[in-house]
Amino acid sequence: xxxxxxxxxxxxxxAARSGxxxxxxxxxxxxxxxxxxxxxxxxxxxxxxxxxxxxxELVVTARAGTxxxxxxATLADKGQWLAxxxxxxxxxxxxxxxxxxxxxxxxxxxxxxLRDFVLGVKMLSGSGEVLSFGGQVMxxxxxxxxxxxxxxxxxxxxxxxxxxxxxxxxxxxxxxLRFALDEAAALARLNEWGGRPLPISASAWHDGTxxxxxxxxxxAVEAAQRNLAGEPLADADAAAFWHSVRxxxxxxxxGDAPLWRLSLPSVAPLQALGPTLVEWGGAQRWLRAxxxxxxxxxAAKAGGHATLFRADDALKTSAxxxxxxxxxxxxIHRQLKSAFDPQGVFNRGRMYPDF
Amino acid sequence: xxxxxxxxxxxFTLDRQALIARLRAVLPAPALLAEEExxxxxxxxxxxxxxxxxLLVVLPEDEAQVQAIxxxxxxxxxxxxxxxxxxxxxxxxxxxxxxxxVSLAKLKKxxxxxxxxxxxxxxxxxxxxxxxxAAAPYGLYYAPDPSSQxxxxxxxxxxxxxxxxxxxxxxxxxxxxxxxxxxxxxGEIVEFGNAALDAPGYDLLALINGSEGLLAVITEVTVKxxxxxxxxxxxxxxxxxxxxxxxxxxSIIAAGIIPAGLEMMDKKAIHAVEPYVRAGYDMDAEAILxxxxxxTPEEVAEEIARMTAVLxxxxxxxxxxxxxxxxxLRFWAGRKAAFPAVGRxxxxxxxxxxxxxxxxxxxxxxxxxxxxxxxxxxxxxxxHAGDGNLHPLIMYDAxxxxxxxxxxxxxxxxxxxxxxxxxxxxxEHGVGIEKIDIMAEQFTLAxxxxxxxxxxxxxxxxxxxxxxxxxTLARCREYTQARAGGAATSPRS
Numbered sequence: 001x002x003x004x005x006x007x008x009x010x011x012x013x014x015a016a017r018s019g020x021x022x023x024x025x026x027x028x029x030x031x032x033x034x035x036x037x038x039x040x041x042x043x044x045x046x047x048x049x050x051x052x053x054x055x056x057e058l059v060v061t062a063r064a065g066t067x068x069x070x071x072x073a074t075l076a077d078k079g080q081w082l083a084x085x086x087x088x089x090x091x092x093x094x095x096x097x098x099x100x101x102x103x104x105x106x107x108x109x110x111x112x113x114l115r116d117f118v119l120g121v122k123m124l125s126g127s128g129e130v131l132s133f134g135g136q137v138m139x140x141x142x143x144x145x146x147x148x149x150x151x152x153x154x155x156x157x158x159x160x161x162x163x164x165x166x167x168x169x170x171x172x173x174x175x176x177l178r179f180a181l182d183e184a185a186a187l188a189r190l191n192e193w194g195g196r197p198l199p200i201s202a203s204a205w206h207d208g209t210x211x212x213x214x215x216x217x218x219x220a221v222e223a224a225q226r227n228l229a230g231e232p233l234a235d236a237d238a239a240a241f242w243h244s245v246r247x248x249x250x251x252x253x254x255g256d257a258p259l260w261r262l263s264l265p266s267v268a269p270l271q272a273l274g275p276t277l278v279e280w281g282g283a284q285r286w287l288r289a290x291x292x293x294x295x296x297x298x299a300a301k302a303g304g305h306a307t308l309f310r311a312d313d314a315l316k317t318s319a320x321x322x323x324x325x326x327x328x329x330x331x332i333h334r335q336l337k338s339a340f341d342p343q344g345v346f347n348r349g350r351m352y353p354d355f
Numbered sequence: 356x357x358x359x360x361x362x363x364x365x366x367f368t369l370d371r372q373a374l375i376a377r378l379r380a381v382l383p384a385p386a387l388l389a390e391e392e393x394x395x396x397x398x399x400x401x402x403x404x405x406x407x408x409x410l411l412v413v414l415p416e417d418e419a420q421v422q423a424i425x426x427x428x429x430x431x432x433x434x435x436x437x438x439x440x441x442x443x444x445x446x447x448x449x450x451x452x453x454x455x456x457v458s459l460a461k462l463k464k465x466x467x468x469x470x471x472x473x474x475x476x477x478x479x480x481x482x483x484x485x486x487x488x489a490a491a492p493y494g495l496y497y498a499p500d501p502s503s504q505x506x507x508x509x510x511x512x513x514x515x516x517x518x519x520x521x522x523x524x525x526x527x528x529x530x531x532x533x534x535x536x537x538x539x540x541x542g543e544i545v546e547f548g549n550a551a552l553d554a555p556g557y558d559l560l561a562l563i564n565g566s567e568g569l570l571a572v573i574t575e576v577t578v579k580x581x582x583x584x585x586x587x588x589x590x591x592x593x594x595x596x597x598x599x600x601x602x603x604x605x606s607i608i609a610a611g612i613i614p615a616g617l618e619m620m621d622k623k624a625i626h627a628v629e630p631y632v633r634a635g636y637d638m639d640a641e642a643i644l645x646x647x648x649x650x651t652p653e654e655v656a657e658e659i660a661r662m663t664a665v666l667x668x669x670x671x672x673x674x675x676x677x678x679x680x681x682x683x684l685r686f687w688a689g690r691k692a693a694f695p696a697v698g699r700x701x702x703x704x705x706x707x708x709x710x711x712x713x714x715x716x717x718x719x720x721x722x723x724x725x726x727x728x729x730x731x732x733x734x735x736x737x738x739h740a741g742d743g744n745l746h747p748l749i750m751y752d753a754x755x756x757x758x759x760x761x762x763x764x765x766x767x768x769x770x771x772x773x774x775x776x777x778x779x780x781x782x783e784h785g786v787g788i789e790k791i792d793i794m795a796e797q798f799t800l801a802x803x804x805x806x807x808x809x810x811x812x813x814x815x816x817x818x819x820x821x822x823x824x825x826x827t828l829a830r831c832r833e834y835t836q837a838r839a840g841g842a843a844t845s846p847r848s
Contacts, residue, residue: 054714055608055609056606056609056713056714057712057713057714057743058608059712102558109552112526112530113552113553115561116526116530125805129801129805130801131799131801131802131805132799132802133802135777135778135779136712136777136778137710137711137712137742137743137744137778137779137782138522138523138710138741138742138743138744139518139710139739139742139743139744139779139782139783140710140778140779140781141515141516141565141779141781141782141784141785142779142780142781142786142790142794142797142798143786143794143797143798143802143806143825144562144565144566144806144809144810144825145516145529145561145562145564145565145566146805146809148529148558148561148562149557149558149559149561149562151558151561152553152557152558153557153558168613169611169612169613170611172611191471191472194473194582195470195471195473195493195494195582196494196582197494197583197584197651198582199650199651199654216650216654217650217653217654217658218657219651219657220651220653220654222653223651223653223654224651263551263552263553263554264550265472265474265551266472267469267471267472280552283551283552284552303549303550303551304549304550304551305549305551305554305555307555322555322556323555324555325555325556326545326546328543328544328545329545329546329556329559332545332559332813333556333557335812336557336809338808339805339808339809339811340805340808351556352556
């Protein structure tokens with residue numbers, strides 16, 4: 001085995017023996033996400049590189065430390081990409097961090113989330129075992145779906161060594177349109193459009209403006225553009241806009257006020273809780289500031305949940321990063337965690353404070 | 356038959372009369388079946404080669420009754436097997452001889468269809484096709500379409516993570532379900548997912564899909580509905596050589612096309628289907644491809660032209676494009692009827708379900724033909740070519756001594772090859788009891804051990820669907836040793 005991985009196994013065994021905790025860290029671009037860091041760092045970004053990529057199989061396998069920019073370039077070379085448009089949050093972002101955070105970008109409403117594209121993983125458990133689940137094929141129901149379980153698990157199960165993803169062809173044509181609408185009207189419009197076979201690949205409403213992106217075959221994009229009217233954006237402006245939403249460099253995300261992410265049914269009514277940016281056809285709503293308790297109650301009442309996406313450690317500790325779980329689910333979470341990491345070595349408190 | 360011991364290797368000691376008394380106390384009288392003739396219809400699922408009577412059959416009418424049943428079973432430590440329409444092909448719903456079979460067939464209400472949110476909330480016993488029928492007035496449908504969609508139920512679809520002929524573009528069940536409500540073996544109500552696109556914590560919704568009834572009993576499912584495309588058209592291309600057809604599949608993907616469906620049938624499958632369905636397939640072809648495009652009329656026209664060009668360049672001997680919806684449905688009817696059509700040609704058949712990288716399709720077909728000769732059994736092939744998912748149908752006669760064993764060995768060799776080719780032993784039918792031994796081909800002992808610990812997080816005492824899905828570690832060792840020994844004495848051809 002790779003000496004790098006052998007060293008990690010030793011460190012994991014040492015930590016397990018001494019009761020210490022390790023924080024798994026790739027490029028560090030998502031250090032801000034999840035509960036405050038505890039324990040020593042296990043730096044894993046050196047384990048990098050694309051292991052296998054065959055465009056006609058629509059699958060890529062990469063080591064966890066592979067920088068996302070590098071992977072994107074490899075795929076773009078063959079006219080393909082990871083269609084869920086994961087946010088990078090910095091040039092150092094890696095495949096492992098993308099999988100562990102489980103975050104998806106603007107295209108999520110149209111193509112699905114990161115977890116929908118995960119086909120296989122190779123990981124290092126808290127007992128230092130190398131385990132492989134899933135594979136490199138589209139359909140695979142042998143054994144439990146551990147690869148998808150690892151998506152968004154914030155490194156609490158183990159160190160991801162490699163991951164395989166389904167890739168798709170880049171869209172042939174794209175066009176973004178703008179509409180002047182208030183929030184309630186935008187939500188109504190988005191849900192109405194969502195029920196029609198339109199090639200909408202992203203949507204963002206903020207401050208009286210709804211921006212819509214159409215993607216697909218040239219003919220379909222043109223037909224939808226005629227159909228929906230709206231004011232077309234220049235291609236470069238559109239690309240910059242969607243990048244700023246994905247990477248949270250848009251003015252809405254500036255400043256130190258806490259950032260909340262509300263994941264709600266797209267039809268949930270307008271939540272008058274503070275300044276808002278709406279994405280995913282109404283299913284993802286970003287909020288600046290507001291009372292933590294009120295936000296959590298409102299999100300649950302609307303049928304969804306709220307995440308304290310960016311905040312200082314004090315607020316994260318007092319409010320909790322993720323919506324609390326019902327008792328049976330919390331128990332299942334703790335037991336699942338110990339199924340892969342019995343000594344609780346990895347990323348303690350990154351998801352919930354009690355594991 | 357020796358198969359019975361396979362079904363229930365782990366025994367449970369139960370006082371049947373006490374169990375009956377406890378269940379009678381919580382269920383209306385007709386909801387409990389205890390006589391052999393009443394239970395006979397429940398003795399197998401779609402894998403009819405394996406039959407087993409359970410200790411009891413219960414037919415709850417609502418979630419509260421399911422909960423009461425599970426509480427009793429948990430207290431008395433009785434194994435529980437949940438069942439929907441029992442169309443599954445891997446024995447996932449085969450009863451346990453010491454256990455209670457819970458049929459969810461009476462939980463068949465479509466609770467709501469929300470056209471604006473594009474979701475439907477349904478009970479587990481609702482048939483797959485009825486969801487699409489209920490959504491049709493709103494221009495919506497439920498995308499996953501397994502061939503058994505007229506009969507199979509949503510609960511079973513979730514348990515098996517069912518696929519279909521359109522999943523390359525529209526995904527499997529796991530991609531089309533937002534929330535699953537169910538009960539743990541202790542009778543606790545749990546909700547995986549919610550009405551939003553994601554839920555806090557671990558993605559237990561992903562885990563419950565394809566968990567084969569080993570983690571929880573499903574009582575309600577929220578599914579995603581998809582807007583019906585304005586138009587769909589299918590191209591049928593016939594090939595004089597299976598290798599050309601296999602290469603054409605790769606060329607379509609290489610051209611940047613993701614067809615709504617991409618299916619392949621070999622000559623034996625065509626010859627089984629055509630006299631039965633009259634779909635209009637080319638009887639002279641060695642293989643045909645069905646390649647579907649959907650979307651706006653402009654989009655479909657553009658894509659059909661591109662597909663046709665690729666198929667021509669790939670050496671297709673004949674190409675036909677459906678000219679109207681009736682013709683499109685007729686073209687698909689042949690593919691969807693492939694299993695029953697083969698069923699007409701043979702007393703029994705085994706349906707395999709390996710998935711391989713697409714580039715190995717032609718190689719695999721040639722290997723299957725060689726195996727067909729080796730075992731002297733006919734085999735027709737239908738493939739979800741777009742996903743590399745194979746359905747070789749091995750024909751045999753269970754009444755002829757030794758034929759079932761030969762068919763099973765033939766199937767096992769196909770699955771071993773699937774793993775060796777970088778694929779999997781099951782793409783969409785599940786492991787169940789059928790493929791439980793061959794799990795050791797795909798997973799190490801450490802991985803199997805992790806599966807057992809994962810299962811224990813939901814069901815500590817292993818009462819839900821015991822003997823399915825994941826082999827015991829002892830069995831894996833036996834399998835590996837037997838294989839090693841076998842190879843030493845009789846090297847494989």
